[in-house]
Amino acid sequence: IAGITQAPTSQILAAGRRMTLRCTQDMRHNAMYWYRQDLGLGLRLIHYSNTAGTTGKGEVPDGYSVSRANTDDFPLTLASAVPSQTSVYFCASSEKQDYNEQFFGPGTRLTVL
């Protein structure tokens, strides 16, 4: 693989269910990010990780959790999905925190009913 991959590509989920969105990068980037993109709004940061073993909250973290056990993987978990979490989710990475060019995965389109 080259770059960032995300899985699944799309998912329809019943409200109340638990869901993990997967993200893997092979660029050995230290920093990784999860965004959601909704129509008419800019990308909004959910959680980030500046290096393996550390995570931080972004602008809209409620209802989401992340972990960063190693450099390559950065899964995003919705513990109990709600319809307002219907969105397109993008994972991104950058070489380091203060090097801001970010590389994006292809996105996951999530619908919560």
Added chain:
Amino acid sequence: GQNIDQPTEMTATEGAIVQINCTYQTSGFNGLFWYQQHAGEAPTFLSYNVLDGLEEKGRFSSFLSRSKGYSYLLLKELQMKDSASYLCAVGDSNYQLIWGAGTKLIIKP
């Protein structure tokens, strides 16, 4: 608060020039980015400005005025494949990117 403003939609003609403006108010400034996003795809990096002035890269140029909190992306010799959304983003004091909602550019033949 932090705010990035850019027009929602613009229309231009193939072969012409278009300028997409972006104004920002953020807590701190660590560079301004422009990304391109085709419908249904991920954003891809176009340009980065951290100092005032014009950065040129082929058909695309980006300008920054930090004192005015203003940037523009200039696209020359427009091609149909340039139809996309253009996202302005600013690095804040924590090096997190604050994103505008994007400008949808429609190119007509």
